Amino acid sequence: MAEAGAVKELTKELRVVTGVTCPFCGVTCDDLEVHVVDGKIKEVKNACVLGKDTFMHHLEGWATPRIKGKPATVDECIDAAAEILAKAKYPLIYGLDSTELNAQRRAIELADLIGANIDHTSSVCHAPSLQAIQTVGISSCTVGEVKNRADLIIFWGCNPAEAHPRHPTRYSVTAKGLFTPKGKKDRMVINVDVRPTPTTRMADAFIQIKPNTDYEIFSALRALLKGHELEHTEVGGVAIDEWKTLLEKMKSSKFGILYWGMGLTMSRGKYLNVVALLTLTQELNRFTKFLAAPMRGHGNVVGMAQVLTWQTGYPFAVNMSRGYPRFNPGEYSVADLLAHGEVDAALIVAGDAIGNFPAKMAEHLQSIPVIAVDPKESETTKVATVVIPTAQAGVAAGGIAYRMDHIPLVMKKVVDSPYPSDREVLERIIAKVSAMKNGGKGGPAPAGRARD
Amino acid sequence: MGRSLKIVGGEVYDPANGISGAVKEICVQDGKIVESCKGPAEVIDATNLVVMPGGVDIHTHIASSAVNAARGFRPEDHRHRPIAKKPGLRSGVGFTIPSTFATGYLYTKMGYTTVMEAANAPIGVRHTHEELIDTPILDKGLYILMGNNELILKYLKAGEMEKVKRYVAWLLRSLKGYGIKLVNPGGVEQWKYGKDVEGLDDRVYYWDVTPRQILKALSWANESLGLPHPIHLHANRLGIPNNYLTTLETMQALEGSRLHMAHIQFHSYGGENWAGFSSKAAEVAEYINAHPHITTDIGQVVFGDATTITADGPWQYRLYKLSKNKWYNQDVEVETGCGIVPYVYREKNYVNAIQWAIGLELFLLIRDPWRVSLSTDHPNGGVFVFYPWVIKLLMDKEFRGEMLKRVHKRVLSDTTLPKLDREYTLAEIAIITRAGPARTLGLTHKGHLGIGADADIAIYSKDSDREQMFEHPVYVLKDGETVLREGEIIASRTGKTLFVVPPEVGEMDPAFKTEFENFYTIEYENFPIDVEDIPNREAIPAGAAR
Numbered sequence: 001m002a003e004a005g006a007v008k009e010l011t012k013e014l015r016v017v018t019g020v021t022c023p024f025c026g027v028t029c030d031d032l033e034v035h036v037v038d039g040k041i042k043e044v045k046n047a048c049v050l051g052k053d054t055f056m057h058h059l060e061g062w063a064t065p066r067i068k069g070k071p072a073t074v075d076e077c078i079d080a081a082a083e084i085l086a087k088a089k090y091p092l093i094y095g096l097d098s099t100e101l102n103a104q105r106r107a108i109e110l111a112d113l114i115g116a117n118i119d120h121t122s123s124v125c126h127a128p129s130l131q132a133i134q135t136v137g138i139s140s141c142t143v144g145e146v147k148n149r150a151d152l153i154i155f156w157g158c159n160p161a162e163a164h165p166r167h168p169t170r171y172s173v174t175a176k177g178l179f180t181p182k183g184k185k186d187r188m189v190i191n192v193d194v195r196p197t198p199t200t201r202m203a204d205a206f207i208q209i210k211p212n213t214d215y216e217i218f219s220a221l222r223a224l225l226k227g228h229e230l231e232h233t234e235v236g237g238v239a240i241d242e243w244k245t246l247l248e249k250m251k252s253s254k255f256g257i258l259y260w261g262m263g264l265t266m267s268r269g270k271y272l273n274v275v276a277l278l279t280l281t282q283e284l285n286r287f288t289k290f291l292a293a294p295m296r297g298h299g300n301v302v303g304m305a306q307v308l309t310w311q312t313g314y315p316f317a318v319n320m321s322r323g324y325p326r327f328n329p330g331e332y333s334v335a336d337l338l339a340h341g342e343v344d345a346a347l348i349v350a351g352d353a354i355g356n357f358p359a360k361m362a363e364h365l366q367s368i369p370v371i372a373v374d375p376k377e378s379e380t381t382k383v384a385t386v387v388i389p390t391a392q393a394g395v396a397a398g399g400i401a402y403r404m405d406h407i408p409l410v411m412k413k414v415v416d417s418p419y420p421s422d423r424e425v426l427e428r429i430i431a432k433v434s435a436m437k438n439g440g441k442g443g444p445a446p447a448g449r450a451r452d
Numbered sequence: 453m454g455r456s457l458k459i460v461g462g463e464v465y466d467p468a469n470g471i472s473g474a475v476k477e478i479c480v481q482d483g484k485i486v487e488s489c490k491g492p493a494e495v496i497d498a499t500n501l502v503v504m505p506g507g508v509d510i511h512t513h514i515a516s517s518a519v520n521a522a523r524g525f526r527p528e529d530h531r532h533r534p535i536a537k538k539p540g541l542r543s544g545v546g547f548t549i550p551s552t553f554a555t556g557y558l559y560t561k562m563g564y565t566t567v568m569e570a571a572n573a574p575i576g577v578r579h580t581h582e583e584l585i586d587t588p589i590l591d592k593g594l595y596i597l598m599g600n601n602e603l604i605l606k607y608l609k610a611g612e613m614e615k616v617k618r619y620v621a622w623l624l625r626s627l628k629g630y631g632i633k634l635v636n637p638g639g640v641e642q643w644k645y646g647k648d649v650e651g652l653d654d655r656v657y658y659w660d661v662t663p664r665q666i667l668k669a670l671s672w673a674n675e676s677l678g679l680p681h682p683i684h685l686h687a688n689r690l691g692i693p694n695n696y697l698t699t700l701e702t703m704q705a706l707e708g709s710r711l712h713m714a715h716i717q718f719h720s721y722g723g724e725n726w727a728g729f730s731s732k733a734a735e736v737a738e739y740i741n742a743h744p745h746i747t748t749d750i751g752q753v754v755f756g757d758a759t760t761i762t763a764d765g766p767w768q769y770r771l772y773k774l775s776k777n778k779w780y781n782q783d784v785e786v787e788t789g790c791g792i793v794p795y796v797y798r799e800k801n802y803v804n805a806i807q808w809a810i811g812l813e814l815f816l817l818i819r820d821p822w823r824v825s826l827s828t829d830h831p832n833g834g835v836f837v838f839y840p841w842v843i844k845l846l847m848d849k850e851f852r853g854e855m856l857k858r859v860h861k862r863v864l865s866d867t868t869l870p871k872l873d874r875e876y877t878l879a880e881i882a883i884i885t886r887a888g889p890a891r892t893l894g895l896t897h898k899g900h901l902g903i904g905a906d907a908d909i910a911i912y913s914k915d916s917d918r919e920q921m922f923e924h925p926v927y928v929l930k931d932g933e934t935v936l937r938e939g940e941i942i943a944s945r946t947g948k949t950l951f952v953v954p955p956e957v958g959e960m961d962p963a964f965k966t967e968f969e970n971f972y973t974i975e976y977e978n979f980p981i982d983v984e985d986i987p988n989r990e991a992i993p994a995g996a997a998r
Contacts, residue, residue, distance in 0.1 A: 019977040030978045101582065112543050134525050137778035137792070142575070144785020144973040149644065171973060178602070178971065179658075254645060282779060285769065289646040291783070309523050310515070310552045310583050313530035313545035324534035324543040325551075327527050400582065406517050406782075408578045409978060410985075 013037045021411045022051040023098065023394025026297015026404030027164045027171070034414045041395075041415060048165035055395055055414070061376045063389035077388045078425065081347070081371040082432030084385065085114050088345035088369075090321060094334050095351025095374075097121040098299035098392075100399020100411060103422035104307050107349055110430050112311075113437065115321045117343065119334040120304040121351055122316045127329060128265040129294045130305070130315050132274030139282045140293045141257070142405040143170075148177035149289075152253035154190045156277070157214065157263020158295040161198035164404075167295070172259070173202050179255075188249065193263060207246065210237035212268035218276035221247055225283055251287045258292045265294075296404040299350075300393070303402035338364045347371045348380050350393065350422055355379035373425050375417075388425050391417030399423070455932050456481045456489050462498025462911060465882040466505065468891065468900035472879040478503060480907040483931035487903055496934075498911050501926055504882050506565030506908030508899050510825040510889035511684070511714050511749045512836055513761050514555045515569050515583035515592075517576035518782070518790040522761050522831075523549045525780050526794060529759065541944055542588075548759040548794075548831040556588035557941055558837055563910025563925040566890070566898050566950075569594040570684065570714065570829075571635060571763050573784040574601075575974070577627040581986055584949050589930055589941075591898075591908075591990070593950040595684050596623055597763050597788045599634030599666055600641040602971060605659035608669055615961075617673045621954040624679075626980035628951035628989070630893075631681040632674050635763040636688050638663040640789045648766035649688055652701055663688050664705050671709050677954050678995040680894025682710035682747065690715075690767050693723040696732035700739055703746060712892060713740075715751025715829035717811040729803050731867040733810045737817035747892045748818070749827035752811035752842050753804065754834025758795045761832065765789030786971045797834065805860035807833075809867040815846055816872045821883040822891065839885070840922035846876040847918045881918075894995070895950070907932035948990045955994050 020032040034055060035043035044055045065077045072080075085091055093116045096104050111118040122130065132138075146153065153172050160167040168174060173189050180186040191203035194211045209217060213236030220235040224247050233240055250256050258281055264273040277292060284290035296302055305315040312318050314327035317334075330336055334353075337343050338361035345368055346353075354362045355378055365383070372384035375392040391397040396417035400408045420428075459478040464471050479489040513519050523530075530545035535554045537543035544554035559567060572580050572594050584592045598604060598620065607615040620632065638656040639649040645657060652664040667685070674683045687702045689695035699719040703711065713719070722730040740746050760771060765781060768791020772779035780792035797804040811833070818824050826843070830836040844851050856863060856870055864870055876884075890899020897906045909929040915921035928936035935943050961967075965976040972979075983989065 019975045021978070030975050105586070109542070112537055130524070133780070134527055135778070137525060137772075137780040139779070139781040141781075141783035142785045142973070144971070145644065145783050147973055148785060148971070282772075285646060289644065291781070305524070306520060306579070307582075310520050311542070311544070311586060313523050313549075313551045314527055315524045320537075320543065322534075323536040325530075325545055326534070327530070400578070406521070406579070407575055407974070408582065409974060410578075 017412060017414050020414060021394065021401060021409045022047055022054065023299055023401055023411055024051045024054045025164055025299070026295070026302055027167045028297070028401055028403035028409050029166050029170065030409050036415055039415055050165060058375070058392050058395045063372070063374055063377050063381050063387050065389055066387050068385055074388060074420065077386050078428045079432060080386045081388065082429050082436065084345050084369045084371060085110070085347060085429065086433045086436040088114065090343050091116040091345040091347065092334065092337055092343040093118045093347045093349070094353055095120065095349045096304045097301035097351050099350035099422045100300060100393040100397065100401060101303050101307055101408070102399055103349065103393065103426055104304045106423055106426035106430060108308055108311050110426060110433065111318070111320050113430060113433055115323065117319045117321070117332050117337055118308065119317050119332065120308070121298060121301050122305055123333045124335060124356065125262060125298070125301070126265055126294050126296050127316050127333065128271035129274050131271040131329060132278055135271070135275050136278050137282065138278050139285060139291050141291050142407060143403070146257055147171050147175040147180070149179050149255040150187060150257050151180070152188050152190070152249060152256035154192065154256070154258040155199055155203070156192045156258055156260045158259055158261020159197040159199045160259070160295060161202060163261070164295055168202055190246070190249070207238055207242065213237065214264055214267065214273040215269040215276050217243070218273070218280050222276070222280050222283060225280065250284055250290065253288055255289045256284070256291070259295050260292065261295045293405065300401040302404055302406060303400065303408070306402055306406060335361060343368065345369045347373070348384070349373045349426070352378035353380050354383060373422055389419045390422045390425055391419050393422060397421035397423070455494065456491060457494040457496060457932065458489050459496045459498050459503055459909065459911070462501050462503035464503045464901065465879055466901040467879055467883045467887040469902045478901055478909065480929070480932040483907050485901055485903055485905045485907050496911070496927060500914060502878065502912045502914055503901070504563070504910050504912070505886045505899050505901050505905070506910050506928065506930065507563050507885045508889040508893070508895070509559070509564055509567040509827065509836065510892060511570045511827045512567050512830040513570055513832070514567060514830070515552060515587055516572050516580045518571065518761050518763070518792065519549060520579070520583065521780055521782060521790070522759050522792045523551065525778070525792065526759060529757065529794070541941060548757050548835050552583050552586040553588060556590050556947070560589045560928055560936055560941055561939070562837070562839060562922060563912065563928050564590070565908035565928070565930050566591045566895070568592070568630065568893065571595065571597055571633055572629070573597050573763070573787045573790070574623055574627055575784060575787060575972070577629065578981055581628065581949065581981060585987065588944045588946060589935055590947040591950055592947060593630030595631045595633035596627060596629040597633050597635055598623065598670055599637035600788050602641070602659070602786045603967070604666070604669070605641065605656065605661055608661045608665055609659050613669060613672070616669050617676060618957050618960060620670070620673045621677055621957050622960055624952055624954050628949065628981055628983065628986060630950055630952050630992070631679060631684055632670055633684045633686070634667065634670060635686040635788065636690065636767065637666040639688055640763060640765050643765035643789050644783055651698055652688065652705060667702065667705055671706050671711065675709055677957065679952060679954065680992060680995060681892065682712045684712045684714055686714045686762065686764065687719050690718045690762070690764055691771070693721050693725055693729050695719055695721050696736055699736055703739055703743065707743065709745060711746050713746060713748040715827065715833065716748045716814060717751040717753065717807065717833065718829070720810050720814060726803060729806060731806055731810045731813060733813035733817060734868055737814055740818050740823065741820070744823070747823045747825070749825035750811050750814055751827055751829035751833045753797050753808040754828055754838040754841065755797045755799050755804070755808065756834065758797060758834055759792065759831045760795050761792045763788045763790050765791045767791065768793050771795065785973060799859045802860040802862040805863045806866060808859065809863045809869040812845060812852070813867055813869050813872065816874045821880045822888045824884050825889040825892065826884045840919045843881055843922050844917070844919035847881065849873060849875050895992070946988045948988045949986050950990050950992055953991045953993050
């Protein structure tokens with residue numbers, strides 16, 4: 001993998017690395033400039049506050065290697081982890097958002113080897129969006145199409161101003177492109193949400209709807225689009241006339257896009273909200289060019305869905321216990337596996353499970369052997385049986401991260417870490433487990449490496 | 453030391469070297485075919501078996517952002533065919549859009565050893581390389597979509613042909629691609645505002661250039677760079693009644709230069725509308741017969757499930773409205789589009805049945821097998837695992853007769869298929885599945901068993917049921933290693949990624965970085981792919997400019 005190709009030695013101490021890809025979110029800005037002095041990051045240019053924090057504070061809260069709370073070497077931790085996983089009857093591999101493609105690839109290889117359930121943070125985030133796309137498809141595009149062409153942008157149930165801070169400037173609201181040379185002046189921005197957010201301030205219009213009415217609203221818009229008159233005077237707490245106005249704006253745009261967020265996927269209706277949204281935006285193509293896209297991505301969660309899909313056919317909630325991949329959200333998804341108390345061991349890679357889960361799920365995780373592979377201490381590492389600290393992907397380890405529109409970008413290693421990368425740890429666990437399985441004959445073939 | 457082995461007693465079909473069924477010893481040393489074996493050689497007894505070069509697929513969709521989008525949105529497709537892990541082999545799923553490991557195993561199980569991924573948006577090529585790394589055993593290459601690239605349209609608008617050529621070379625070199633692909637040139641750019649082009653002389657919005665100009669410019673760039681493969685063209689108006697006129701016009705527009713017409717079956721339709729849908733295979737075949745610079749692959753339709761995946765956004769939108777199936781669209785900045793619609797080809801549907809017949813008519817009416825490659829445009833016309841079924845249709849007139857009784861009766865009245873008596877010989881099958889595609893690709897070390905060729909070899913039993921024969925090779929060797937024996941994969945290995953090295957034609961202008969970053973959303977320096985990111989690779993030098 002490319003190692004900081006554009007490193008310039010300015011003085012003996014100062015290195016400036018350009019074209020750095022930020023590992024924080026699915027905007028995946030690749031224009032960061034990182035200043036390193038004596039192996040320490042001193043400055044980060046072009047990043048948003050979230051990205052800057054990721055680099056500036058990467059040394060804070062580092063995890064330490066330990067087994068059952070007692071300090072251990074990384075080698076001992078890897079042995080202990082392999083032993084737990086080789087013995088487990090129905091293990092779970094989870095997390096995997098804040099790491100790079102090769103580590104994700106190895107995690108799936110390990111799941112194949114031990115017959116594990118494998119899921120990632122999409123499962124508690126945009127999984128309903130993925131299910132909706134599986135149901136009806138999607139009319140979508142890469143972010144550059146929005147930059148170059150969009151004259152109508154709708155943010156629905158999402159808050160890029162806080163969650164994806166550079167999306168509006170790089171790709172959507174103020175970005176200047178081929179047919180949008182004046183940026184914001186060439187576009188209309190509409191925000192629909194249950195309450196005003198900082199994103200509302202960027203919008204030309206704001207429509208405040210009642211919580212849990214999205215499905216009704218999209219259905220009403222679809223009916224209006226088909227020329228039906230509705231008996232209702234309001235839908236979702238908003239007058240029908242206002243929806244008619246919105247629909248006219250959508251139909252009369254040259255290139256419209258609707259970005260949605262977890263306001264739809266995690267409220268009542270879940271994937272059905274998104275099915276309704278996607279169907280509406282597909283049907284608008286009878287009148288104009290209209291697209292939709294999810295505001296995805298904590299870290300490289302999109303990359304995990306990509307590699308899981310090409311290796312197993314399915315984007316999340318995959319079970320390998322029969323020796324081949326099966327997909328069943330609600331059965332093999334992390335929330336259900338933990339809430340039902342089904343799994344007997346867990347490997348959590350580059351993601352804090354316990355810190356983000358409801359108490360019932362966290363409770364089960366605390367009752368089974370858990371291996372945490374993570375650069376940082378978290379609620380998960382606090383209770384894990386084995387903690388293996390790693391070099392943080394995108395900062396101290398290189399690799400590939402995917403943007404929210406499935407475009408892969410190379411992340412550079414900008415500083416060294418005393419710890420191995422996630423990929424290396426997983427490769428070593430695979431080697432150990434392989435040696436234990438099949439009477440030492442090993443498991444599936446490793447991918448992507450020469451045979452000799 | 454590499455492995456040394458001998459294949460003895462087999463009937464060898466090696467059309468590139470003029471061998472057609474002679475019993476001949478094949479010697480392999482260090483993964484290559486050699487004159488004679490040094491030292492003690494392992495012996496494969498191929499008595500009563502047929503020995504051929506490994507199969508070469510010139511046009512398939514097995515790995516790309518688009519293929520993966522199709523996998524991700526069709527869980528219902530995967531449930532039919534799970535593939536269990538075995539020691540040394542990974543698990544997967546495999547029907548119309550198999551997972552990567554499954555793709556490698558399933559091609560190997562038919563005796564195929566080299567495949568070309570046919571459509572890749574430049575910004576997604578890094579993704580494709582990552583999938584290809586996880587596609588075992590096979591050697592692979594990829595074509596890069598250029599027919600709707602806005603930078604090319606911009607240079608064309610300004611009449612800057614040298615810039616087109618430099619940019620094409622830069623794309624291939626930066627991304628480690630094998631060839632130039634065009635999909636509905638001009639039409640996909642129109643789709644970005646919801647439109648299409650109607651013909652070769654329509655003007656593309658804003659850029660004010662025509663499909664004809666795009667075709668000529670990229671053909672010229674391809675030939676002047678001396679690339680091993682001609683431009684690989686998915687012509688305008690795919691799938692639409694009466695599109696054969698556009699197809700003929702396209703071939704005429706490029707008369708005199710090499711041209712590969714992809715999945716020509718989808719471009720050989722007559723009739724003013726769907727009700728009048730008819731075959732124009734005879735007209736298209738006649739033109740190809742008279743013009744030796746044209747090669748083609750058929751894009752044969754196979755009845756049953758398919759997933760249509762193309763960069764042809766406007767066509768996929770039409771198919772979504774026709775079929776009422778789910779629809780995935782992903783337009784790609786600066787470069788191209790992408791559409792996906794699941795589809796089922798039915799024997800009793802007259803359009804589908806005529807499409808099936810058109811493919812076979814083209815196979816049987818184009819006289820020179822060297823210019824025809826077997827393809828189903830996987831998974832658009834059908835899944836590649838059905839190639840043996842297509843081979844049986846071509847070799848066995850009686851079997852065609854049985855099928856003709858099953859399919860919609862309009863095939864009998866509206867196509868020439870019932871009247872065609874030709875049966876392909878084994879030598880001709882060896883040409884359309886190996887020697888021919890390798891030659892069209894300019895892969896001099898593939899598709900034959902002469903001295904110095906890669907020892908990619910398939911050994912089949914002489915089953916009179918040709919479908920059985922080609923579905924179940926007895927041995928498959930890749931680079932001289934036995935990877936399959938008695939139908940089972942016994943050793944997986946990593947295949948290579950083949951990419952072309954274009955000649956030096958000058959650096960991009962200093963202003964190109966700014967131009968690139970104005971159009972795109974990523975940094976110029978992050979666009980090229982480091983060759984080290986492709987662990988197993990083989991560079992194929994471009995030849996002399998033509």
